[in-house]
Amino acid sequence: MADITDPFVRFMDVQKSYDGETLVVKNLQLDIAKGEFLTLLGPSGSGKTTCLMMLAGFESPTHGEIILDGVPISNVPPHKRGIGMVFQNYALFPHMSVAENVGYPLKVRGMGRDEMHRRVRRVLDMVELGHLGGRRPAQLSGGQQQRVALARALVFEPALVLLDEPLGALDKNLREQMQYELKHIHETLGVTMVYVTHDQTEALTMSDRIAVFDDGIIQQLAAPSTLYEEPGNSFVAQFIGENNRLLGTVEAVDGQECRVRADSGDVIHALDVRTTGVGGRTELSLRPERVSINPGAGTTPNILPAEVLEVIYVGDHIRSRMKVCGHDDFIVKVPNWAGHVHLRQGEQVEIGWFASDCRALDA
Missing domain, CATH: 2.40.50.140 (Nucleic acid-binding proteins)
Known part of the structure; x- marks a missing residue:
């Protein structure tokens, strides 16, 4: 993992309130290294998803600043941040083929047809769907649709990919298989990934580090083995394992x-x-x-x-x-x-x- 002294993503004293009174994220200080797989883990309402949405640009901090690769991004719209996103519901276009779905981010960026086809083929092969490029999403299983969504997030070669409970809709066996595949893709590409989940096993399996959230605060930030073997407080001890x-x-x-x-x-x-x-x-x-x-x-x-x-x-x-x-x-x-x-x-x-x-x- 890259040196955290030169963070790729930095949350600086970030707060978020939806009603002007209650803080759902409280004075967040968080550095993410380039190439790191960081998981934001916590129960519902703990603030983890709000942090991801602020990083994506779909929410704005009430206070503080978010830095991406040395640049403040609070006033940068989502489509100009160059971030890949994978959601739980996949958000695929039903009227487009798999290849068209994956190529869409390249099309809106004005990429030439030959280069676009080359990248789409490469990323579909990476997620083992090269033979299904002509199918529609409705003709795919849940796991295949999840891979298409991942391929679409990776195709324009972003430096940062955000994943919001992307495996939540899959059955247990497929979810476990996708955990290992995601980890392998991360290791192969070296892309920075920020992953949100409430599933502790998922977090322990894939992450370089895990930030355990509760009540809008990071209770402990550490490697999976440290969180399990050396929980810092009673909440982490109960939540992990x-x-x-x-x-x-x-x-x-x-x-x-x-x-x-x-x-x-x-x-x-x-x-x-x-x-x-x-x-x-x-x-x-x-x-x-x-x-x-x-x-x-x-x-x-x-x-x-x-x-x-x-x-x-x-x-x-x-x-x-x-x-x-x-x-x-x-x-x-x-x-x-x-x-x-x-x-x-x-x-x-x-x-x-x-x-x-x-x-x-x-x-």
Whole structure:
């Protein structure tokens, strides 16, 4: 990925309000590197789509400035920004063939016929639709229509492509296939892509970095592995991946670790990530796959009793819901391999985890 010290896109103190009172985007500071695949991830109403629409030019910032390749663009109309767009509904012209749809951006730019045909053929081959150039959109599957929309966004060789939930209308298998294809096209072309989704798996699969939005603010901006392994606050911990939550009060702090008295009375050792110190309330975050069953005395600093409430065979792992510290929604995942622990409903077990895998966050 390119050096972020020389950003290709820059949001500078950007705010957006539709009614003059409520800010849907609050003081956004965001730099995007040239060639980066950045995903804006968050629940509905978090501000992610508004940011994309401001970058595209379909919305204007209430305050602040957006810079594209060193040029302020707030007063530049959408069609002069040179940005490719892919929407969830594809927005294809039904009366045009696939090739005509893809070539339309070149036609309105006055490109010569021979060069236009060459580019259309090249980009259709790239999305593996070279043999369907003569068909109409209604004769294509949803996945094929999505590829046509992507080809149309890429055909005029923009430096920036914006994608607004483009895979939302596809079924699960096709969506997963298109995630890998999009990632491959991005790596091949080196084009900067900004992608909006509320699907965390989609974001983790494709992105160089993810900006997690909530309430008009970026809660955390980091690589996918960092967001999952090192969530910066309780919202990110809950929104990215599956997460166990335990509430308690900090009893002691020793360097990077702390001792927490859970509301159930159990003592838990954790990594002090975002607490207010001794006496403060905290929410502990722990991934289900980091928990071991019957670990043995002294092997981990945290060993607690648990009751097995439910066991589900998932294939590559066994998912168990347990009662832990008074909570009956504690999830443990154990790999499905020869010799793994066989759990039975109603069984009393011990579970354990390392302090470094348990993050003490804001309450």
